[in-house]
Amino acid sequence: MAALAAGVHPCADAKGRPLDPRRAALAGQPLTADHLCGAWVEMRGNWEFLRDALALRSHFGSSNVCHLCRATKGGELDFTADFSRGAATRATLLQDAADAPAGANAPAGANAPAGASPLYKIPGFSLWRCMFDLMHTLELGLLQRIVPATLEPFLKPGRGLGGPFAGTTIQARSHAATQAYVGFCHRNGIYPRVKAITSQWVTPQKPGAALQLSQSHAKAAALRRMLPWLCELTAVHAEVSDEARLRATLLRELHAMDVVWDKAPRFLTSEQAAAAAGHCELALDALRQLAAGWPGRWKLPPKAHALTHIACDSILGNPRVAHCYQDEDFVGRAKRIWAGCHGLTAQRRVQQRYALLTALRLSARYEVKLGIRRTRGPVRARVHAPSGAETQDAASGAGAADPAGRRAKRRRGQ
Numbered sequence: 400m401a402a403l404a405a406g407v408h409p410c411a412d413a414k415g416r417p418l419d420p421r422r423a424a425l426a427g428q429p430l431t432a433d434h435l436c437g438a439w440v441e442m443r444g445n446w447e448f449l450r451d452a453l454a455l456r457s458h459f460g461s462s463n464v465c466h467l468c469r470a471t472k473g474g475e476l477d478f479t480a481d482f483s484r485g486a487a488t489r490a491t492l493l494q495d496a497a498d499a500p501a502g503a504n505a506p507a508g509a510n511a512p513a514g515a516s517p518l519y520k521i522p523g524f525s526l527w528r529c530m531f532d533l534m535h536t537l538e539l540g541l542l543q544r545i546v547p548a549t550l551e552p553f554l555k556p557g558r559g560l561g562g563p564f565a566g567t568t569i570q571a572r573s574h575a576a577t578q579a580y581v582g583f584c585h586r587n588g589i590y591p592r593v594k595a596i597t598s599q600w601v602t603p604q605k606p607g608a609a610l611q612l613s614q615s616h617a618k619a620a621a622l623r624r625m626l627p628w629l630c631e632l633t634a635v636h637a638e639v640s641d642e643a644r645l646r647a648t649l650l651r652e653l654h655a656m657d658v659v660w661d662k663a664p665r666f667l668t669s670e671q672a673a674a675a676a677g678h679c680e681l682a683l684d685a686l687r688q689l690a691a692g693w694p695g696r697w698k699l700p701p702k703a704h705a706l707t708h709i710a711c712d713s714i715l716g717n718p719r720v721a722h723c724y725q726d727e728d729f730v731g732r733a734k735r736i737w738a739g740c741h742g743l744t745a746q747r748r749v750q751q752r753y754a755l756l757t758a759l760r761l762s763a764r765y766e767v768k769l770g771i772r773r774t775r776g777p778v779r780a781r782v783h784a785p786s787g788a789e790t791q792d793a794a795s796g797a798g799a800a801d802p803a804g805r806r807a808k809r810r811r812g813q
């Protein structure tokens with residue numbers, strides 16, 4: 400990264416060791432003929448990844464929960480006490496994070512990283528550009544708890560609301576809820592990503608444990624796409640109780656926040672940023688009241704605090720544009736290619752085939768730019784493996800080891 404920032408070939412490798420003669424001969428020469436440089440822009444990911452990669456001392460598992468401010472679990476700066484933009488924790492934001500780990504401006508105490516991660520040596524590094532990923536924070540953090548807590552009173556017989564979903568058992572009500580959700584999606588032109596709401600959604604994994612969905616119940620995008628339906632469902636029943644009113648507020652504001660980001664371009668205007676921060680503030684305040692009043696059903700995890708930083712401090716733009724969905728998709732694509740390869744050659748074949756797929760996609764985009772093609776996808780080509788014995792549908796990642804019937808099924812989208 401240092402060589403990229405300087406725009407010249409390095410004199411040594413990342414650990415300071417001499418390079419091989421071929422690369423050593425290039426040392427000090429420009430990387431490109433037109434003297435282009437590269438710049439590190441940001442690092443975005445799951446909180447656990449940030450903790451490990453940056454050797455953070457302050458994280459979700461410690462008493463000081465955040466590497467961007469001095470929020471704590473309990474005490475005067477308790478992260479659960481206030482989610483407004485005027486909260487006391489907002490006055491403790493890290494001020495100078497450009498060279499936090501080693502420089503003279505390194506913040507004292509909890510914000511100082513515990514170890515020496517080499518990432519801090521990247522030219523232009525800033526902790527403020529190491530941001531929580533929205534997908535891992537909202538969908539796979541908060542919504543995995545909020546969605547089952549919202550549905551529980553509707554699905555469990557004898558839990559008060561009963562109401563919209565007919566049936567005397569959880570299974571019957573879950574089936575009715577699925578039909579209602581699919582019907583809502585069809586009426587509103589939404590692809591129903593959730594195939595079935597089941598009784599497992601409102602059954603804790605252990606007796607007494609809080610309700611929490613996993614990705615085997617619903618993927619991140621599926622949970623997000625449920626927000627409009629849950630908004631409508633909870634709004635209709637908002638007057639039943641104080642909990643129902645707060646629940647409707649929570650869903651309404653989360654959905655409104657998501658709509659702001661969804662409709663905004665890559666970089667938010669100040670009005671859009673303020674609107675998203677306002678919706679986030681109201682949503683998390685409702686969640687705070689729910690967790691305080693009904694702790695058996697509603698939880699307030701540290702990711703609620705992380706969401707405040709996404710909504711209020713995303714200095715690099717729209718968090719719905721820069722997110723980890725594509726990275727997660729990459730893992731899925733690599734896995735599918737792997738499944739189609741022979742076990743002995745899988746490591747090499749996966750890299751070869753992914754490189755081919757990437758090249759096809761990039762060339763398609765380039766051809767669109769040149770006007771040779773109208774659209775950039777899908778790109779499909781038969782790629783022959785070096786042995787000649789294997790063929791590969793590069794766009795789908797289906798390998799020759801797949802039976803023909805399975806490949807045909809995949810093409811039909813089954």
Ligand SMILES: [Zn+2]
Nearest residue numbers: 465467468470
């Ligand atoms: Zn913080």
